[in-house]
Amino acid sequence: MILECAFALLAPAAVAYLLTPRVARLMRSLNHVRPDVHKPGRPMVPYSGGVAIYASSVPFLIALALLDSALAVRAYALAAAVSIAFAVGLVDDFKVLSGRAKTLLSLLTVLPLLAAHVAQPAHVQLGRPLVPLLGRLRLTVVYWILLPLVAAGPANVVNMLDVFNGVMPATSLAAASALAVSALLIDPRGALLLLPLVGALAGYLPYNRWPARVLNGDSGSLMVGAYIGAAAALLHLEFLAAVALIPHILNGALVITSVRGFKEHRQMRERPVVVREDYKLAPSTSPTAPVSLVRLILAVDGPLEERQVALRLIALGVFSSALAALSALLIPR
Numbered sequence: 001m002i003l004e005c006a007f008a009l010l011a012p013a014a015v016a017y018l019l020t021p022r023v024a025r026l027m028r029s030l031n032h033v034r035p036d037v038h039k040p041g042r043p044m045v046p047y048s049g050g051v052a053i054y055a056s057s058v059p060f061l062i063a064l065a066l067l068d069s070a071l072a073v074r075a076y077a078l079a080a081a082v083s084i085a086f087a088v089g090l091v092d093d094f095k096v097l098s099g100r101a102k103t104l105l106s107l108l109t110v111l112p113l114l115a116a117h118v119a120q121p122a123h124v125q126l127g128r129p130l131v132p133l134l135g136r137l138r139l140t141v142v143y144w145i146l147l148p149l150v151a152a153g154p155a156n157v158v159n160m161l162d163v164f165n166g167v168m169p170a171t172s173l174a175a176a177s178a179l180a181v182s183a184l185l186i187d188p189r190g191a192l193l194l195l196p197l198v199g200a201l202a203g204y205l206p207y208n209r210w211p212a213r214v215l216n217g218d219s220g221s222l223m224v225g226a227y228i229g230a231a232a233a234l235l236h237l238e239f240l241a242a243v244a245l246i247p248h249i250l251n252g253a254l255v256i257t258s259v260r261g262f263k264e265h266r267q268m269r270e271r272p273v274v275v276r277e278d279y280k281l282a283p284s285t286s287p288t289a290p291v292s293l294v295r296l297i298l299a300v301d302g303p304l305e306e307r308q309v310a311l312r313l314i315a316l317g318v319f320s321s322a323l324a325a326l327s328a329l330l331i332p333r
Contacts, residue, residue: 001188008064008195016056016203023052024207024214032094034215038164038306040279045212048093049204050220053169054086057200057227064192071192073116073123074234078193078227080112085155085226089218102156102218109151109226113233129238130186132330136236150238151229154245157252158225159218163294164310166209168216171317172224173201175244178321179228182328183235190235197227210307237328244324247316251293258291273298280305 027033027046035042058079065075088105091097097105116124127143128136162168176197183191201224207213225248232241242249255272270288272295273281280303283295297312298304304312 004064004068004192005195008060008192009199012056012060012196012199013203015060016052016200017206018203019056020049020052020204020207020214023049023055027051027214036165036212036215038275038279038281039211046214048090048217048219049208049214050086050089050093050217050223052214053200053204053216053220054082054223056203057196058082058086060196060199061193064196068189068192070189073120074190074193077112077116077124078230078234081109081151081230082223082227084109084112085151086219086223089159089220089222092222093217093219102222103152106152106155106222106226107148109155109230110148113150113230114147124234125236126233128236130236130331131239132327133332135332150233151226154229154232154241154248155222155225157245157248158228159221160255161248161251161293161313162216162221164210164306164313165212166205167310167313167317168221168224169201169205169208170314171247171321172228173198173205174314174318174321175228175241175324176201176231178244178325179232179235179237179241181325182237182240185328186237186331186333187235193231193234197224197231210310240324240327243327244317244321246320246323247293247313254291254293254296276303281309 024046027048032047033044034047036045061075061079065072085106088102092102113124113126117126126147127139129139129143130136158168158172161171176194180191180194180198183194208216228241228245232238270284270286270290272284272290272292274284276282281298282303283298294309294313297309301312
């Protein structure tokens, strides 16, 4: 078990660290770049760093399935769900999809989980989330109504908060680590499913932290969010995943409510944050601008530099992830 954990964690980290700069160079050679809008001169930065995260995590999921037959069904289902989210994000990186189209396509991530549940119910059980103090619940109607969001929900809320250097990989690394620790207490072998993501994000983060040398793209944020959500469903950790992703869920709820639906941030006429001449960020004063978590932070504590905003968001993500890990101690076993 120790050797398997080391392989599942360290190999993806090493691959991500070595592969990410090569992916960045490839994207620049393809002129696949985006302006880093919160920095002086709006430097053009290689985009779609999610390719490196995917390539350094999913192959190791498949390797785990080949090495451990007890994990195979869950690992293949997780790899399939993540691959769907990655494909949707990569298409959006090169051809901008509408917010509604991207959301609807991300709902397809539930299909591998549902297929695994139907074909191999002994290995994949859905509708039995673990909750602190209450233990394992048996949900029927409500769970199945919400099931399409089990991976698509985290995918989209993680995507919506991916607006500053380092925030997505750092907060997702904290959430995935908290879920992995929680799984070690409840389903030690199942925790292996999360370790490739933890390792890949750890190896990737140095290139996306401020000042970013590569941007994640929707191929990164959608894929990472779907990975967290799908893994949580397979391990019955949906409640803990929701706790770990509280900042993302809060931000998503604020934005969706304020704009009355799903809209791609690149297609919004007004932004919740304005960049001043000194490149400090301030909250928009327009009553019709979207409301977001960042806008609330700046309203209380702004104006701030991009790096300062990112550190506050990361701190919130680390805190909520720690709360999720602590909540795992309250789950009856």
